[in-house]
Amino acid sequence: MGSFTGASTGASSAAPTGSSAAGASGSGSGSPAAGASPSASGSASRSASGRSPGRSAGRAPGAPGNAPARAPGTSPGTAPEGERAVTVRVPAKVNVQLAVGGVRPDGFHDLANVFLAVGLYDHVTAAPAGPGAGCAVTCEGPGSDRVPLDRGNLAVRAAELLAAHHGRAPDVRLHIAKDIPVAGGMAGGSADAAGALLACDALWGTATPRHVLLELCARLGSDVPFSLVGGAALGRGRGELLTEVPVSGTFHWVFALADGGLSTPEVYRACDRRRGAAPVPEPEPDPALLAALREGDPRALAARLANDLQPAALALRPSLADTLAAGRAAGALAGLVSGSGPTCAFLAADADAAAALAASLEASGTCRAARATTAPASGAVLR
Numbered sequence: 377m378g379s380f381t382g383a384s385t386g387a388s389s390a391a392p393t394g395s396s397a398a399g400a401s402g403s404g405s406g407s408p409a410a411g412a413s414p415s416a417s418g419s420a421s422r423s424a425s426g427r428s429p430g431r432s433a434g435r436a437p438g439a440p441g442n443a444p445a446r447a448p449g450t451s452p453g454t455a456p457e458g459e460r461a462v463t464v465r466v467p468a469k470v471n472v473q474l475a476v477g478g479v480r481p482d483g484f485h486d487l488a489n490v491f492l493a494v495g496l497y498d499h500v501t502a503a504p505a506g507p508g509a510g511c512a513v514t515c516e517g518p519g520s521d522r523v524p525l526d527r528g529n530l531a532v533r534a535a536e537l538l539a540a541h542h543g544r545a546p547d548v549r550l551h552i553a554k555d556i557p558v559a560g561g562m563a564g565g566s567a568d569a570a571g572a573l574l575a576c577d578a579l580w581g582t583a584t585p586r587h588v589l590l591e592l593c594a595r596l597g598s599d600v601p602f603s604l605v606g607g608a609a610l611g612r613g614r615g616e617l618l619t620e621v622p623v624s625g626t627f628h629w630v631f632a633l634a635d636g637g638l639s640t641p642e643v644y645r646a647c648d649r650r651r652g653a654a655p656v657p658e659p660e661p662d663p664a665l666l667a668a669l670r671e672g673d674p675r676a677l678a679a680r681l682a683n684d685l686q687p688a689a690l691a692l693r694p695s696l697a698d699t700l701a702a703g704r705a706a707g708a709l710a711g712l713v714s715g716s717g718p719t720c721a722f723l724a725a726d727a728d729a730a731a732a733l734a735a736s737l738e739a740s741g742t743c744r745a746a747r748a749t750t751a752p753a754s755g756a757v758l759r
């Protein structure tokens with residue numbers, strides 16, 4: 377297993393329980409510029425003309441900052457000559473093993489978190505904005521009405537954090553084309569944060585070294601480093617300390633998308649409540665699961681899929697039991713709740729089996745939609 381550098385626990389400023397996880401403090405650009413709209417935004421997109429509630433309970437929006445100072449003689453939103461918009465594609469994830477330890481003093485949980493990037497993608501575009509414009513964001517796609525358009529948006533925090541790191545203004549118009557389900561347990565917000573970091577770094581020409589990008593990712597959230605690197609990786613610590621995991625071949629997955637989302641901190645809290653005072657073993661990666669990935673064996677992987685958050689997610693959303701039962705009845709090798717849910721993930725033997733399984737799940741009425749795709753997928757890439 378190769379190591380990724382940079383993402384260290386010590387670098388973290390993410391907040392465990394309700395306080396701001398923003399690592400962007402000091403950039404002084406809390407107010408998105410009203411009306412800015414990147415060329416990539418479609419007619420259905422929302423723009424940052426108003427404030428909306430921030431990320432779920434565990435990630436309250438950062439305190440609104442002052443509007444950035446405007447250079448004399450410039451108006452916000454006027455793009456400098458010569459800069460071109462940059463688009464980054466970034467994948468969703470499924471946790472094939474999510475072993476959750478006890479609560480740490482900082483409120484997070486130590487994990488043995490085996491991530492697999494899957495072929496559902498968001499696209500994050502960073503377009504130039506004039507001096508003093510600050511960071512504005514627009515969003516289109518399924519569930520985009522539930523995506524905050526202020527500093528509660530992880531992509532905005534990422535742009536501000538990168539700008540602060542380089543001592544420059546965070547002038548940029550971000551646009552998010554969402555396909556990753558919102559609050560679905562597939563790291564959609566984390567993907568957008570990683571995508572925004574990479575896109576702004578290219579737009580601004582800041583040439584940030586990879587290990588520094590990974591440190592910034594870890595400050596934004598536990599899943600964000602993995603969204604940058606993609607592929608397959610073991611996450612230790614709170615999930616941000618990554619080691620590459622070798623994978624052979626292609627795994628075929630079907631994702632059953634649910635109506636609405638589940639709050640990640642609520643699911644962790646429900647997990648703790650269910651455990652009560654019982655001792656919690658140290659989370660350890662499962663050697664048989666790692667071998668199944670290495671050997672590209674879907675049946676062996678199916679036998680080892682495990683998610684310690686699943687009982688809590690099922691308790692919070694009992695209807696997911698019907699979704700899991702429908703997938704298994706329709707021939708899935710195995711199914712589990714993806715991360716904190718409510719998306720359910722099913723492993724299929726091959727592409728044909730995945731297509732048939734997706735059709736059966738849609739017909740079952742136990743999910744909003746079903747999507748067949750493959751893994752591992754690449755991490756964040758410039759388009």
Ligand SMILES: C[C@](O)(CO)[C@H](O)COP(=O)(O)OP(=O)(O)OC[C@H]1O[C@@H](n2ccc(N)nc2=O)[C@H](O)[C@@H]1O
Pocket residue numbers: 390391392393394397434435471474483484485486487489561563566596597598599600613614615640641642644715716
């Ligand atoms: C469930 C997973 O998606 C599995 O990959 C992750 O563990 C969650 O990662 P994430 O959404 O990036 O989480 P963060 O933004 O870092 O934290 C959100 C909240 O989730 C809880 N949290 C998260 C990660 C972790 N190891 N322990 C936790 O208890 C905390 O309540 C925290 O306040």
Ligand SMILES: Nc1ncnc2c1ncn2[C@@H]1O[C@H](COP(=O)(O)OP(=O)(O)OP(=O)(O)O)[C@@H](O)[C@H]1O
Pocket residue numbers: 429430431432435522523524528529530531552557558559560561562563564565566568569599637638640715716717
């Ligand atoms: N760019 C973003 N896209 C989606 N949600 C965002 C974004 N930025 C902030 N949020 C907020 O974060 C909450 C969680 O959304 P997200 O899609 O990241 O959940 P998730 O996939 O379950 O996260 P994870 O799997 O990493 O725990 C949303 O309800 C929303 O309020």
